[in-house]
Amino acid sequence: MSALASVKTVWETKLPLPLVGRGKVRDVYAISDDKLLIVTTDRLSAFDYVLPNPIPFKGIVLNQISVFWFDFFKHLVPNHLITAQVSEMSLPREIVSEFGEDLKGRSMLVHRAKPYLVECVVRGYLTGSGWKDYLSNGSVCGHKLPKGLTQCAKLPSPIFTPATKAESGHDENINFGEASKIVGVEVAEKLRTLSTQLYEEGLVHARSRGILMADTKFEFGEFNGKIILIDEVLTPDSSRFWPADQYEPGRDQPSFDKQIVRNYCEEIKWDKKPPAPKLPDAVIQKTSNAYREIYERLTGEKI
């Protein structure tokens, strides 16, 4: 039996609180009109499907990475985090006694904001849909780029490529003008400036720890008349993380977190249609280790 087999995982939480949403990875509850409880589970999605096995430590890693960045960026922008300590959440005693262990390390009490309905994507490298866009017309979401860039090349400077926040289905890329129509020009400009600053500062830090963040998505909301950073920040679920020492433009890059799972799915020739395949223990173990390594590199602490 591997050492990980004894680690408690959390697949899904069933707290006796109003469920606001269950994403692929996170369960979100209403605590009151102005507070939410966000629980990051150990679910993992690949190729847009949730795989059937929980990944030990993954939810804790993701939650703690956001906690780390909220603090790291507090000089640039206020954020939604009230506390990530269960004991400070003023939860009903029954909830703490019954579910406290499930919440520990993987939950956040946050200010409930009015989310701006624009996903703030920043890209520093030419990959994913950006690469496809560039191949077909030499630009990415309307940003004209120099000729002759190769796959995964570093862009001359990061670009802001907002997307709609679709209630269901895929988010759609929009240009700055369309984003301005949704949130107003003044807010759109602020979101663009903030997102780019956050990405650039985050990139420098992560790069110094051997991680390249190719691109990412931020979410902001309005709270007490101010713009605050909400949701998750620069996690492997909201960003592409590449191992810096294996970076080589001109080809696809291995992913720091999901590559092991992706390779396995390709190896068994999964057709990427449900049901998603069960993962062998070795794949689960390696993936769990990869998540922990990301946390330890970024924060310099052990999980």
Ligand SMILES: Nc1ncnc2c1ncn2[C@@H]1O[C@H](COP(=O)(O)OP(=O)(O)OP(=O)(O)O)[C@@H](O)[C@H]1O
């Ligand atoms: N402080 C906040 N105030 C209000 N809403 C928030 C806050 N923080 C996060 N949210 C919202 O909570 C939701 C979190 O959901 P989550 O990311 O788990 O699932 P999803 O985005 O619907 O789906 P997916 O699994 O594709 O990510 C998002 O809609 C996000 O905008």
Ligand SMILES: [Mg+2]
């Ligand atoms: Mg989300």
